[in-house]
Amino acid sequence: MIEVGMTYTAEKTVTPDMTAKAVGSGGLEVFGTPFMMGLMEYAAMQCVQPELPEGKGTVGVEISSSHLAPTPVGMKVSATAEVTGISANGKMITFKVTAHDAEGLIGEGTHTRAIIDNARFLQKCNDKLARV
Secondary structure, eight states, X not given: OOOTTOEEEEEEEOOXXXXXXXXXXXXXXXXXXXXXXXXXXXXXXXXXXXXXXXXEEEEEEEEEEEEOSOOBTTOEEEEEEEEEEEOTTSOEEEEEEEEEETTEEEEEEEEEEEEEEHHHHHXXXXXXXXXX
């Protein structure tokens, strides 16, 4: 059962392919914001996935985040997601997300995920190809 207060933390070591320069979101070889937000989403997904029935998953529908401090290649980063709300119908989950490196907080924000039926979601996605 998904409950408010559940948390999950994911960790990675920043590699050259995770930099702003590598992804094209900036010109410097520092931890890129898209990768920070991706790690935040991953933490949120992992936070609730074990509580979902077989064949169900979550997809990100909204994320709002600040990126407060740079992190160099070679330093470990972590992202923590905490469930802060569940919609009345149980299909939408909101999270507080934070990211840290060895020096402290590097990012924070909010994230929302929708619970989906994996097969139905993929079918809806793939049906787009038939229409174009």
